[in-house]
Amino acid sequence: xxxxxxxxxxxxxxxxxxxxxxxxxxxxxxxxxxEIYSTARASWADQRLGAVVVExxxxxxxxxxxxxSGAGYWGCLPDSNDKLYIDITPGADELHPYLHAQANSxxxxxxxxxxxxxxxxxxxSVLSDSQATTCAVDPNNAGACPAxxxxxxxxxxxxxxxxxxxGHGFNAGDTLVLSNCSxxxxxxxxxxxxxTLLTYEPTSCGAGSAGCTYDPQTSVMKLDxxxxxxxxxxxxxxxxxxxxxxxxxxxxxxxxxNFITRYGIDAQTESGGSFAAGSDGSVEQYVSRSNVGGNWDxxxxxxxxxxxxxxxxxxxxxxxxxxxxxRNFRRN
Numbered sequence: 001x002x003x004x005x006x007x008x009x010x011x012x013x014x015x016x017x018x019x020x021x022x023x024x025x026x027x028x029x030x031x032x033x034x035e036i037y038s039t040a041r042a043s044w045a046d047q048r049l050g051a052v053v054v055e056x057x058x059x060x061x062x063x064x065x066x067x068x069s070g071a072g073y074w075g076c077l078p079d080s081n082d083k084l085y086i087d088i089t090p091g092a093d094e095l096h097p098y099l100h101a102q103a104n105s106x107x108x109x110x111x112x113x114x115x116x117x118x119x120x121x122x123x124x125s126v127l128s129d130s131q132a133t134t135c136a137v138d139p140n141n142a143g144a145c146p147a148x149x150x151x152x153x154x155x156x157x158x159x160x161x162x163x164x165x166x167g168h169g170f171n172a173g174d175t176l177v178l179s180n181c182s183x184x185x186x187x188x189x190x191x192x193x194x195x196t197l198l199t200y201e202p203t204s205c206g207a208g209s210a211g212c213t214y215d216p217q218t219s220v221m222k223l224d225x226x227x228x229x230x231x232x233x234x235x236x237x238x239x240x241x242x243x244x245x246x247x248x249x250x251x252x253x254x255x256x257x258n259f260i261t262r263y264g265i266d267a268q269t270e271s272g273g274s275f276a277a278g279s280d281g282s283v284e285q286y287v288s289r290s291n292v293g294g295n296w297d298x299x300x301x302x303x304x305x306x307x308x309x310x311x312x313x314x315x316x317x318x319x320x321x322x323x324x325x326x327r328n329f330r331r332n
Contacts, residue, residue, distance in 0.1 A: 260305045
């Protein structure tokens with residue numbers, strides 16, 4: 001079959017120049033698509049890292065607020081009239097009503113194995129699920145339960161506490177808190193005599209000393225001590241840590257930088273424009289640890305300022321500020 005001139009030209013296909021032009025245009029379109037994809041992926045990665053940082057900041061803020069709000073819980077809701085005698089027993093004489101901050105140089109003394117860069121803040125309260133109750137007086141057996149519990153520093157036979165039939169779950173060395181909603185006193189267990197009887201270490205109580213006498217059926221709970229601090233995580237950065245009552249260190253949030261703490265002091269009352277020593281439930285000023293001095297019972301709140309940085313080649317950084325208030329603060 002003889003093809004016409006037009007058909008012969010169509011049968012020749014594309015020329016080399018046309019193919020090269022088509023390939024060049026395809027390459028340009030592919031490069032543009034890859035650039036758009038790369039930009040979109042980088043934007044998605046930044047958003048994901050930003051979301052992780054914000055979530056870490058939210059978790060850290062929640063942990064701080066919930067933990068600090070529970071500090072100073074000694075078995076009952078706080079009242080301006082209840083008194084705390086939690087430091088009258090040797091071994092428990094460094095306890096504080098709510099919290100206490102120490103320098104990072106004291107980390108090893110507190111059983112912390114990591115290199116700490118911040119204040120070490122210790123919170124004090126009791127473990128409500130450890131509650132046991134002292135015995136009740138039995139009219140038919142007066143010797144089974146004393147009419148009063150009088151803490152003292154006498155012989156071991158005089159330093160015993162009897163519990164009801166449900167018993168207790170305490171161990172030697174535990175620090176316990178006796179509480180009757182009017183006062184709270186800390187003691188340290190010297191020996192466990194039985195499931196319903198224990199001996200406590202000598203106290204500094206004397207005849208008629210405040211905080212040393214309790215009625216039968218008093219609540220007794222184990223002391224809970226928790227510490228918060230920023231320390232090296234062993235991966236080239238720093239993390240926010242919690243040391244539990246057992247001494248175990250738990251990493252809560254990584255990538256912590258520029259961690260600063262300030263302590264809110266409530267040391268004055270105001271009436272008609274005049275100020276006097278006392279507590280009115282409001283913070284007068286936020287100060288550093290060294291400026292708190294011995295007024296840890298006046299610390300109503302703690303302000304935290306910190307930066308969280310994500311991991312990766314293009315880290316995302318966010319600044320946070322959290323104020324944690326002591327809900328069980330006693331205005332007295």
